[in-house]
Amino acid sequence: MAARNPEERIYRAVMRIPRGRVATYGQIARVAGMPRHHRQVGRALGRLIDDGLVPWHRVLGAGGTISTRSADGSVEQLQRKLLEREGVMFDARGRVALARFQWKRAAKGP
């Protein structure tokens, strides 16, 4: 059962992120089957309306950084708050410790 369009694949991939875990744009793109389409991930999530179905707050930039999308950074704070509520910790630099919280896809042997 393959997704029909890229957007749906992206949403699916994001929804697969377990609670208390995070993933990067590149990782989502990879999981969605588009290893070099990380930009489309961000674009798709930007179009997405937060209806509570897609945990957009679990998607971070490379290295566990939160991407800037609002001038005052209010959305960033919300995202950080949501993540902390799930038990995700940030370091002094404002980045997530990916070594601890990055979502690791279940290794499935071929």
Add this chain to the structure above:
DNA sequence: CTAGTGACTGTTT
């Protein structure tokens, strides 16, 4: 049709 832009990433200077 072309050109510009964007929740990005990885490699090279």
Add this chain to the structure above:
DNA sequence: AAAACAGCCACTA
């Protein structure tokens, strides 16, 4: 460490 370059896709003017 920071900046520049290249790569990919969708939407808008």
